[in-house]
Amino acid sequence: MMVLGFTSREARLALRTCNGDLDSATRHAFQKRDEKESIVKEEQSKSKLRRKEKKLGLCLNGDKVNIELHKKMVKDLGFDKVVAAAALRQSDNDIDKAIQYIHDDIGKLGLSKLKRLSTSLLLQMNGTGLDCTTAEAAINHFNLDVDKAIQYLMDNHTTVPQDWIDALKSKREDLNTDDKEALHSLAKEVKKSEDDYLDVTLDEEMEYVQEYLALVNSLTNS
Structure with a gap:
């Protein structure tokens, strides 16, 4: 069985389960390997969904933030992930109200000043192709001065140097504690x-x- 690519453990388990019958043990080992791969993929998918739901948080009414609505706001409408999640929480998953909060009452969303100002910049430069990360990097570089950030972006075709992006990323944690715990939990479950x-x-x-x-x-x- 090891010649077929099975580990000594896989071979031992299969032979013991099948009372030493080599053909049956080989079929069993292939079946168990397929089952384990399927379980791993399913657990990874579930774990990813749980982490996503936990990161997005709960609405005021206690419901989970709708992942599909969040994806629509980020992918289709171009809003920042954090801003979109905050707006959906505040609006109880009403996407129209969420967009209205971002445009007219962003102060209610409990965002950092950097997020609020970069969102304001994005709204002012709507239609220019500016993305969230670039907007935030510009605001961060100019110490929260929106006017200077807008002027720079207009003069440079809505692009910023890579070191501005790197400086922004350095302010963020590479992997927060919750993510580490989730990955550790997944590793134990798969094992x-x-x-x-x-x-x-x-x-x-x-x-x-x-x-x-x-x-x-x-x-x-x-």
Whole structure:
């Protein structure tokens, strides 16, 4: 089986499950590998969705921010991710009200001054092809002076030097604590397998059974 590319552990598990039948064990090993790959992909997808939902937060009414509406505001309408999420939270996922907040009452969204000013800059330069990161980098470089940022962007075809972008990125955390915890949790889940118990010696298996029975007895007698 190892000649076919299976690890010694995969081969051992399959042979033990199939009572030493090589053909059955090989089919079983291929099946388990496919199942594990499917589980990994599913867990990664679920974990990504959970992290996204947690990052977007909850609306005033307690509902989760609608991911599809958020994507529409960012991808189709060009709003900053943080700004779009804040607006959807404030408007309880009403996209029209969310856009109105951004245009007319952005102060209610609890954003940083840098986000507020870069959004103002984007609205003033709507239609020029300016993107959120470039706008924020310009505002950051000119110490929150919107007029200077606009003038520079108009003179330079809405582009900024790469070091301005790098300076902006350096202010952000590479990976926050919540993301690290989520990834760590995913890694532990992927490592688990319903047939992991097969990869132990008979003595270890008997020890686990005895510990389990002892626990059951203690609970029954308590």
